[in-house]
Amino acid sequence: MIRIVLAGAGHCHAEVLRRGRLFTARGYTVTVISPDADHVYSGMAPGLLAGSWAWREASLPVAELARREGIEFIQDRVTGLDPVGKRVYCSSHEPVPYEVLSINLGSETLPFPGSPERIWPAKPTRGLAEAFRFLRERSDHYAASAPKQPRPPITVAVIGGGFGGVELAANAASYLGTSGKVTIYARRLAPSLAGNPRRMQYLRRVLDDRGIGVHEGEWVDPATIEADLTLIATGIHPPAVLREFNLPLAPDGALPVDRFLRVSGEDDVFAVGDCASFLPGPLPRVGVFPVRQQPVLIHNVLVRAESLLRADRSASGAGPDHGLKPFKATGPYLQGMNLGPRRGLLYRGSWTVTGAPAWHLKRLIDALFVRRYRRYRRLPPAA
Numbered sequence: 001m002i003r004i005v006l007a008g009a010g011h012c013h014a015e016v017l018r019r020g021r022l023f024t025a026r027g028y029t030v031t032v033i034s035p036d037a038d039h040v041y042s043g044m045a046p047g048l049l050a051g052s053w054a055w056r057e058a059s060l061p062v063a064e065l066a067r068r069e070g071i072e073f074i075q076d077r078v079t080g081l082d083p084v085g086k087r088v089y090c091s092s093h094e095p096v097p098y099e100v101l102s103i104n105l106g107s108e109t110l111p112f113p114g115s116p117e118r119i120w121p122a123k124p125t126r127g128l129a130e131a132f133r134f135l136r137e138r139s140d141h142y143a144a145s146a147p148k149q150p151r152p153p154i155t156v157a158v159i160g161g162g163f164g165g166v167e168l169a170a171n172a173a174s175y176l177g178t179s180g181k182v183t184i185y186a187r188r189l190a191p192s193l194a195g196n197p198r199r200m201q202y203l204r205r206v207l208d209d210r211g212i213g214v215h216e217g218e219w220v221d222p223a224t225i226e227a228d229l230t231l232i233a234t235g236i237h238p239p240a241v242l243r244e245f246n247l248p249l250a251p252d253g254a255l256p257v258d259r260f261l262r263v264s265g266e267d268d269v270f271a272v273g274d275c276a277s278f279l280p281g282p283l284p285r286v287g288v289f290p291v292r293q294q295p296v297l298i299h300n301v302l303v304r305a306e307s308l309l310r311a312d313r314s315a316s317g318a319g320p321d322h323g324l325k326p327f328k329a330t331g332p333y334l335q336g337m338n339l340g341p342r343r344g345l346l347y348r349g350s351w352t353v354t355g356a357p358a359w360h361l362k363r364l365i366d367a368l369f370v371r372r373y374r375r376y377r378r379l380p381p382a383a
Contacts, residue, residue: 005098008105009034011290020069037063040125050171081245107236107274122233157227161186165233173210174340183213250277259326
C-alpha cells in the first residue's frame with residue numbers, strides 16, 4: 001500500500017485535496033496534516049481586518065475537502081521528519097508513515113522575543129482573524145461605554161512597509177474610521193513601487209486619505225510602541241520547523257527543490273510554495289507560483305507513487321526522473337493590493353488599474369479562487 005502524506009494545506013495542497021480521487025481511485029491512501037480545519041487564504045486575509053470577508057468566505061475548507069475525497073485529515077502541527085524511516089512527526093499525533101511526501105507549510109513572520117500581549121504576526125494568517133476579533137471587541141466596547149463622550153482613539157501599529165503591511169494598515173484604518181489611528185513603521189514604504197512614481201503617488205494618497213501615519217527610515221522594536229494592537233509584517237520567511245526535518249536547507253532556510261519540485265537528494269519528498277527554494281531560479285514568495293505549481297505537483301506525486309507501486313525501476317532501467325514533469329516559472333503575473341473598500345492597486349508590466357475598479361477586480365479574483373474549493377463538485381478520477 002502506497003501512503004501519500006501532505007504536510008500542510010496551502011494553495012498547492014488545496015488542489016491536491018480537490019482532486020483527491022486521482023489518488024484514492026488508484027488505491028493510494030492519502031493523509032493531510034494541518035493545524036486548521038479551514039485554512040485562511042492569504043490573498044483575502046487583510047480584508048478580514050476591514051470586515052470585508054467573513055472567516056468562512058476567506059478560508060479553504062481543508063477538512064471538508066479531505067472528508068469528501070476519502071482522505072484522512074489530521075488536525076495537528078508538523079514538528080519534524082525522519083526521511084530515512086519515512087515518518088512525519090506531529091505535536092500530539094503519533095508519527096505518520098509515508099512512501100511519498102509533499103510539503104506545503106507556507107511561511108511565517110519572524111517572531112520578536114519578549115513581545116507584549118497584543119502583537120500579532122501577519123503570517124501564519126490565522127492570527128489576523130484573532131486580530132480582527134480584538135479590534136471589533138475593542139471598538140464595540142468603546143462605542144457602548146461612552147457613546148456621547150470623547151474617547152481616545154483605538155491605536156494600531158503596523159511594523160513593515162511592504163505590500164502585506166500596507167494592506168493590513170489600510171484595511172484596519174478603513175474598519176476603525178474616525179475611532180482609530182493607524183501608523184506604519186518601516187525602513188522604506190513599498191520599495192517594489194519605487195520605480196513607478198504613478199503607483200507610489202496613488203498609494204501615498206490613499207494612506208493619507210485614510211489618515212494613516214507613515215514613519216520611515218528606522219527599524220522599530222514593537223515592544224517599545226504604545227498601541228492597542230501591533231501587527232508584524234516585516235517580511236516572510238520559511239518556517240523555522242524545517243530545521244527539524246533532517247533535510248538540506250537553502251541559505252534562506254527553505255527546502256531546496258529541483259525542476260521537478262523534489263527536495264534535493266530525496267526522490268520521494270516534494271516541496272512547494274513559500275517553504276521551498278526553486279533551484280533553477282529564485283521565485284518571489286507570492287501566491288501565484290504555488291497555484292501554477294499545482295498541476296506539476298499532482299502529476300509528479302502520482303508518477304512517483306505509481307513507480308513505487310510497480311517497483312519497476314530496476315527492471316526497466318528507468319531512473320527516478322522518468323515520467324516527471326518540470327515546473328517552468330515563465331510569464332508575468334498580476335500584482336496588487338487591497339487598500340480597503342473601494343481602494344485598490346493592480347498592475348502587470350506597464351498596465352495599472354487603481355481605485356474602485358482595482359479593488360472590485362481583486363475581490364472577484366480572490367473570491368473565485370476560494371469558491372473553487374467552497375462550491376464543491378466531485379471531479380472525475382481521470383486526469
